[in-house]
Amino acid sequence: MIKIRAFKAIDDNESCQKFVEGHMRVLKNFGITMITSANVEWFADPDTYVITAESMDDGRVLGGARVQVARGKYPLPIEKAVTELDDSIHDVVKEYIPQGVAELCGLWNSREIAGMGIGSVFLTRTAVSIAPQIGIKxxxxLCAAYTVQMAQHAGFQIATFLGNNGTFYYPKDDLIASAMLLYDINDLSFASEAERNEIESLRQSPVQIKTEEGRRGAFDIFYELQLPIF
Incomplete structure (x- = not known):
C-alpha cells in the first residue's frame, strides 16, 4: 500500500532528505541539474509543508510535492525561477501575502508509482486539499506543459498577467512552463467535477483509506493529511 502524508518540513528532516534525494534522481533522468525548487533551505522553514508518497512496506519516498507559504522570509521558487524574465512576480506575490498565499512546488514522482497511476494528479489533489489547514487563500x-491540464482540473488557471501570456522558458531554454494560480482555495468552481469531489472528500476526512483505479487495476492509498494545530 502507498501512504500519502503531509507534514511540516521542520518536523521531519529525515523524510525531507529522502524527498530531495528522490527528486534529484528524477531531475537527472530529464537532464535537469539546476532548478529553483530543489534547494534545501526549506528544511528549516516553518512555513513549508511537505507531501510524500511512501511505500508502507519499506518507507521509501516514491514521490512528493511541497507547499511553501509566502511570509517574506524566503522568496517563493516561482519568484526565483522567473524574475529574470518578469520581475513583476515579486510585486504580484506581495499583493497576495496579506490574504495568505503559497506555492505548490517541487512536485515529482518516481517511475515506480507513475506506472501504478499514482503521480502528479494525486499529489496536486493533496496539496489543494490541505490548503485550508495551512490558512492560505x-x-x-509553475507547471510543465504536460501538467497544465492536470492543474486546471484541480482549479488552477493560467496566470496570463505574467511572462508571455503566462508562459516562460524554464528550467531550460527548450522547455516551456506555465505560471498558474488557484485564486481561491475555497472556490473550486474552475475544477473538474471529479477532482472537486476528491478534494472535498480529503478535506472532510484527511485520514482515510481510498481505493483508486490505476493502470494496473485497483489499489489502496492511505491518506494521512491531518496537520498539527498550533
Whole structure:
C-alpha cells in the first residue's frame, strides 16, 4: 500500500532528505541539474509543508510535492525561477501575502508509482486539499506543459498577467512552463467535477483509506493529511 502524508518540513528532516534525494534522481533522468525548487533551505522553514508518497512496506519516498507559504522570509521558487524574465512576480506575490498565499512546488514522482497511476494528479489533489489547514487563500504553481491540464482540473488557471501570456522558458531554454494560480482555495468552481469531489472528500476526512483505479487495476492509498494545530 502507498501512504500519502503531509507534514511540516521542520518536523521531519529525515523524510525531507529522502524527498530531495528522490527528486534529484528524477531531475537527472530529464537532464535537469539546476532548478529553483530543489534547494534545501526549506528544511528549516516553518512555513513549508511537505507531501510524500511512501511505500508502507519499506518507507521509501516514491514521490512528493511541497507547499511553501509566502511570509517574506524566503522568496517563493516561482519568484526565483522567473524574475529574470518578469520581475513583476515579486510585486504580484506581495499583493497576495496579506490574504495568505503559497506555492505548490517541487512536485515529482518516481517511475515506480507513475506506472501504478499514482503521480502528479494525486499529489496536486493533496496539496489543494490541505490548503485550508495551512490558512492560505491562493496558491501558485509553475507547471510543465504536460501538467497544465492536470492543474486546471484541480482549479488552477493560467496566470496570463505574467511572462508571455503566462508562459516562460524554464528550467531550460527548450522547455516551456506555465505560471498558474488557484485564486481561491475555497472556490473550486474552475475544477473538474471529479477532482472537486476528491478534494472535498480529503478535506472532510484527511485520514482515510481510498481505493483508486490505476493502470494496473485497483489499489489502496492511505491518506494521512491531518496537520498539527498550533
Amino acid at each position: 491562493s496558491m501558485f504553481a
